[in-house]
Amino acid sequence: MLRFIFESRFNSFFIILFLMSYLSGTGLSAQTNNICTIKNNYILKPFDGPLTNPHKGFTFPTGGTWSFSSSWEYGPGGEKNNKAWDVVTYGCGYQRWDKLNPEKGVYDWTALDKLLDECEKHGMGYALRVFPYSSTKGVSSNYTVEQDYDWTPRFVYSEGARKGYATVTYNGNQYTVAVPIWDDPIYLQAHKDFAAALAKKYDGDPRIEYIDIRPFGNWGEWHASQLKGSEMPSEEVQKDMLSYYASVFHKTLLVLPSSGSGDVYNHALSLGIAKRDDGMIATPDREYTLLAAYEANLPTIGENLAPYSTMLNYNDIIPGGYLKWTLERWKKAITVPHLTYYVLDQDSDAGYRFYNDNKVHVDSMTKVIGYNFRILNADLLTITDSIMTTNTLNITVKNTGLASCFFDVYMVAELVDNAGNVLSKFGKTILIPKGSFKDEMSQDFDFVYSVSAGQTNLVTQQGVSVALSLYESEDDYNNGKNPTVRFDNDGIQENKKLLLTSCSHEYGNWDTLKVATGTEEGLRRHVCTRENCESYEEEIIPVFIAGLDEVRNDNDTIVPYALENSIYITNVKGKTVCLFNSSGELYEKKVANMNELQFSVQSKGVYFVMVNNKQYTVIVK
Template identity: 25%
Template sequence: MTRQLRAFVLAVEVVAIAGSNCTKKTATGPQFEETVLEEIDDVLPNPFKGFVTWVGDENPIYDTKLQYRTYEWRDIEPEPGVIDWTEFERGWGDIALTGRRVGFRISACTPGSGNPYDIPEWLVQEGVALRPYSVDGHEGLAPDWDDPRFLEAHRRLIMALGARYDRDDRVAWIDVGSYGFWGEWHVWRNEALAATQATKQAILEVYFEAFPTKPKVIAFDDPFAVKWVTSRGGGIRNDCLGTEEENNWYLYALSQVDPGLNDQVWKRAFITGEFCGGYRGAMEGTLERFELNYKFIQQTHWSFLGPAGGDLRPLSEEHRRNLDKLHKTLGYRFVLRQARYSRSVKRGGRLDITLVVDNKGVAPFYFPWPLVVYLTDSQGEVALQRETSMDIRQWIPGRHVASDKIEIPENLSPGGYDIRIAIHDPAKGKPGILFANAGRDQHDRYVVGRVRVE
């Protein structure tokens, strides 16, 4: 870091300590200008973070950008190799319009589903054995996970899902499911139903083969599976948030896999989950046990929460403040603190720009979305648009300084231009992430300064 840049960062820290929220420009010498940018406290409808509802449901308060569904295998493949895509995508809505991407899980055994068993009837007719279980007041029949016929049919299903959804921008992430009760990788109090390690690995492998690019998470209940998935870049799902005992159990389970696992996985993959106890558990977890769960989510670096807890209607002003605070903390929250940029630049030269950004959330943004710089004229028209080399995936919680040099074309008309920035959603080719700053224009870009082109 140069002496000038080090002084610039120090100046930003002094401004932050002073508590200034104003947008102002300060002179730093003949070559550069600096702009201090105003922070806002709004809840922002950003992608891949916040609250998650069930597919087709809406949060009564927030513009949420994630929805979730668990699919019983028997409901989506009525005949061998015939997947009911209409049923699978029922309730998704127009995601290109709403931005409400989907996460999903496949379950082959869902206690409480209302079905005696949750694999397709044709698979039972092919001879896959069913074995009785009893858990949480529910009784039913689980498949023999080790049966080669089960594994082969399961492989075909997951490969077909991957062929359709691995590169589908409508899908946000995949739960690595299929095994255990609710696809959660446990057979609690029914240990005689457990699969062999070879079977577990076969199920895990097909998910990673079918979905090589899509983010994947797995429930934390099976140490072998958690180690296998996280060692290959996958994340973790905790489906039992809520009480001190439950939260401590999660940390203990991770420590048995690797004492450093809680501090490692979130830096490269999603951590997510929901409250135990459905609606009641979520209400208690965001009211009388809010501070306990808020600190736990900070400690374990969750990106999003739900469906249990993802669609609550606040019961009081205090409850609303709790939910606002939680939503803003989940995942990432980028705040532009200051911009430093060339005061003027010659055509054919380069515009130097440095940004100081705070991530006030608890996790990074995990996708290589580009930060784009625009020069706009006095009418607001774009005269220049360039992707920078700044890698927003590196903006883990804390302060970051990012710099780049923007090539100015020889044929750009001389004059004064506003410098605007935005983070683009590559699937749409336009801004897709909001900063927690004032000054957003109608295209979700932010003015950070002004430069003269000579």
């Protein structure tokens, strides 16, 4: 244990000066071969509260621009004060094929673009589903108006596509309905033409989170189970449609709906198409169906079988019924398939009841679902020699989430002043390629900032801090935009940058301690020894004050002391000794030719002496 000596009659000005200097986080370590080193260790706590980030997380249906109106009681700013909006990262919903594509070669994106713009305005993306058919929508007209439920454009039939008939049961009543022949060549080509137009318009559009591939079955879910008499096309036809989508979409994430299975599912994975399941919780073991997508390093998407209010009343009778919603089952539905995306609730209140009932658990799961970047360790190493000063920021980042990060991330370090203004970039931008930073993985990164001898080293200037940022593109950084991705660490600023602060500055707990008799006393500091400063141990740092009698001993221990305007270090013959000022900048460096070395100083204050792998603090009155 190092000893920390302090003169009791020392005036308060220098006590404060010393504390400010030491609490700035400056720590000194070894020097060899005429090189002096300063090391600043940072300790960071996890972010306290829910943490949303792009391209992951929760959603609920946003049926149109009206969903965002404050005049709607459940909308953002509405009278219900619906806080579920704070934890969703994207909206979701369906569009009708016949509305987007009313005539051959004619496309109307107007309403969809308005919805996408509204989502973007609220910091959200949008998950798009285009339905060719929706059997439940025909009940209001007793299925006498085909366009109420068959959303295949009329021109497809005019060109000769065949249609069949099936029986649908709704609320105990049976109806005969018209249904497309799903493998009709004219139908298939019309849908491919639509897919090509959709890709031309929206592939790579940052407003689009992902697009479901929905050409077949009721609601485009790749099944006709409610349509008795309608048959799905062959697996070869299904795989061909997947291949076509993959050939026209090169940027936007594509998703295979629930009932795509077997060889079709495997084919989708081979094309980089993600997977969703809409039967979560209520149907036993549905979460396991998504593991193949997770193992293929692709996103997984979950949705419950029914709204929360409905599932609370399920009977838990299997077979013959459904499993009811429980918190344990909800968490399992997220963790087992390593979800990246999950529908919070599909009821008509924008998640209001669900979030109010389960706020604490939803908040905590925002940092579990998908990726979650947390800095575990960070240190700043400053090495000074006769040519230059090199500052290296070393950080260890862990993805504590459930899944990979499925987009490119650009990590940037900067030096900022107390107001957050950028003074300089710190080293080069680091690219983390999409899919490479997997769940539970830790990675070490470093940033290097160098200045020539004689130049001001911004790193050690008072009031200068390091800020870390995560961008979705390097252009965003170069164009002066704020980052969009946040670290899961305390210290996140309003602009989403993470400000690094040292443990000693943020969490230091000092009190006076007598460590020797007479006029010698010291200061004791609680030092963080575990992540998040959850535990401490006491450390006593040596300080030698000018005005004392010569502080010497009878062995070879190195002893610095100060008299008048000089600092002396004994027992250092042949050693390199570095003297730093209170800002941590190198003041002078000498090699001792004799047993005692002297430094002349021009001003009073705190100085740091580095020798023999130890740090000493000297205060000159």
